Amino acid sequence: MEAEYYTFGPYKIHEKEVFYTSQLSYALVNLRPLLPGHILFFQDISHQLMEDGPQAGQTVPHMHVHILPRKGGDFEKNDEIYDAIDMKEKELKNKLDLDKDRKDRSLEEMAQEADELRKLFL
Ligand code: AMP
Numbered sequence: 001m002e003a004e005y006y007t008f009g010p011y012k013i014h015e016k017e018v019f020y021t022s023q024l025s026y027a028l029v030n031l032r033p034l035l036p037g038h039i040l041f042f043q044d045i046s047h048q049l050m051e052d053g054p055q056a057g058q059t060v061p062h063m064h065v066h067i068l069p070r071k072g073g074d075f076e077k078n079d080e081i082y083d084a085i086d087m088k089e090k091e092l093k094n095k096l097d098l099d100k101d102r103k104d105r106s107l108e109e110m111a112q113e114a115d116e117l118r119k120l121f122l
Contacts, residue, residue, distance in 0.1 A: 025041065038068045
């Protein structure tokens, strides 16, 4: 059977990366998570209600929400996460644009995480 793909801006997302779907939403694991469990969430109503586009710091032009599980001490100063997101995303954009030096996770690694997360929604 042929795999199903989801669209995330210009990228094709293999169904194995997607661990949750509903009529109006879906969630997927991250190609380059900033912290363990950093996932992306999409909901049909969000673009009407939320900041969207490059002005909101997006590098992938498709409305999405980041969910980053936090742990005490993961960043020395709690709010440094926001600088880290900014830096990482810019770095990622440059690397994806140049398509070199990529340290993406493999589909297998992402599929394994998605399998674990999918169990939470059974
Ligand atoms: P933003 O800069 O807010 O648009 O965030 C884009 C996010 O998408 C980053 O966290 C990337 O690691 C993630 N990302 C980019 N391409 C993919 C992909 N093909 N599969 C999963 N996550 C991706």
